Amino acid sequence: MKYVHSQVVTEAAKKALFERGVSLEEIAKIVFEMQIPYNEGLTMEECLDSVEKVLLKREIQHAILVGVELDRLAEEKKLSEPLQTIVESDEGLFGVDETIAFGAALGYGTIAVTTFGHLDKNKIGIIKDLDTKMGKGVHTFLDDMVAAIAATAASRLAHRLRDLEEALPEEEALIKEGEVVAK
Template identity: 45%
Template sequence: MKKKVLFSREEMTRLSVEALRSRGVTVDDIAEIAFKQQARYTENIKFETCRESVLKVLSLRDIFHHVLLAVELDKMAEKKLFEGPIQDIIESDLGLFGVDEVLGLDVARLYGVIGMTNFGDIDVNKHGIVSKLNEDGKKEGIVHTFLDDIVGAIAASASTRVAQIINEDIAQEEPHKKVSLFDQ
């Protein structure tokens, strides 16, 4: 029997949500970070808009792969399935490791420089569920080395997506003028 390796957007969203939930993270947890980040710049932002953006981000194939990989790597480290020093490095979430941030940056880069900047803010300041994952990951037997960065990156991506949508709406409201690079 052939193994299923390709999934629809709906399946990827559902499987990502389930994988995150299995590690104690909900869509609303992630949307809360995106909401608070965007609320600093946008009046009257709606939580539901941020929630919809999180779900949209989770429907992307690259994000789906990152979520599943992050969850599995952390679970493997909890079960001590890595050998040598890499087990201790991942298990202790060594600050100099950086591979976890690389995966987070890879997710955030799908939304450009602003996505990566938003990820940096979340990664450094440990907003919302990212803070809880980081703290819980310091407890014996719990590893969230990769998950906290992927969750932060999803929140950053959703936040950036909301900003892009809002700015597109504003651009559509302004009167249309013929614009050319050669106009003086």
Template identity: 60%
Template sequence: MSEQPFSKRATYAPALPEDATFYSANKKRVTSRAVKTAAETALSERGVKIEDIAEIVFDLQKPFMSGLTMEICEENVRGVLAKRELQHAILVGIELDRLAEKNMLSEPLQSLVDQDEGLFGVDETIALGAVSSFGSIAATTFGYLDKVKPKIIGRLDLEKEGKVNTFLDDLIASIAADASSRLAHRVRDAEEKRVAQSSGK
């Protein structure tokens, strides 16, 4: 049986630009760089800035860390945004919010997302899935942020006038919780390294 010649037309993601894909085993696959760029663009287009999320991280960690700066918080937000699982969650969640705004979801899903129905927990499930790689601290912090809804999370949750942020507010809570956990673990690692060096171990 002869092998069929490779054709770019018979590949995945045919609409993506060439520099956002690569060909492997006769499949056109999306590059990590393209996914990262798309996730960051999606957040920006929804009015979310790195600094907005970093403010939440700063407020969470300031009581426990002397010398904490916004720059450090922003660095950790960017660090978690580099994780593929989180990028995927952002793309899926924001796309569903956008489709709901255009009334393009089928019922009853359209109404569930549009109204952010109280018993509809898929938004939290997607956000929690993205939290899982950052440990239990991130999970408990996410639960706190989901209840309190500080700063941009609360603003997004209350935004009306045709806007749907059912998934977005939980995604921001997830990013902030992840960045907070990442920062806490890195600070502890640095402290332990200093102690080990000072004791000569």
């Protein structure tokens, strides 16, 4: 059995995004927009770091590679009919693109899933650019994958913020009758 090293898959997923005109910074901008109402001190650097961390997950990487490959094959008219026309036109009732992206987002909980739904419906930032590039390439799968990456990166930040809010330094907390009480 042949083995593909994790770093090779990570770099291939990032390269696939880059070659399709998607920068990690553009995804981070969406993450920032989604999370700034809940985290006043949030920085773009934190958002970019979260995007990069999400891209280390195999489920995300595999979904990117599959989706981008299907988009490329549709551009080259190498899919069989009727799939060729369905993917090329991003037919409204075709839900496989969302299903793959949704599956990738599932690993980050309900926040990621609901955020993905919001981004899929409202097409923010580069997601909108990808979705509306009629005649400039096929992005049937890519727009949904970018939404999933942004949603999972935003979810990751939301969970980390909650963890930080709930954590009290030992010197500032007392254990009293089974409860943690701040001094």
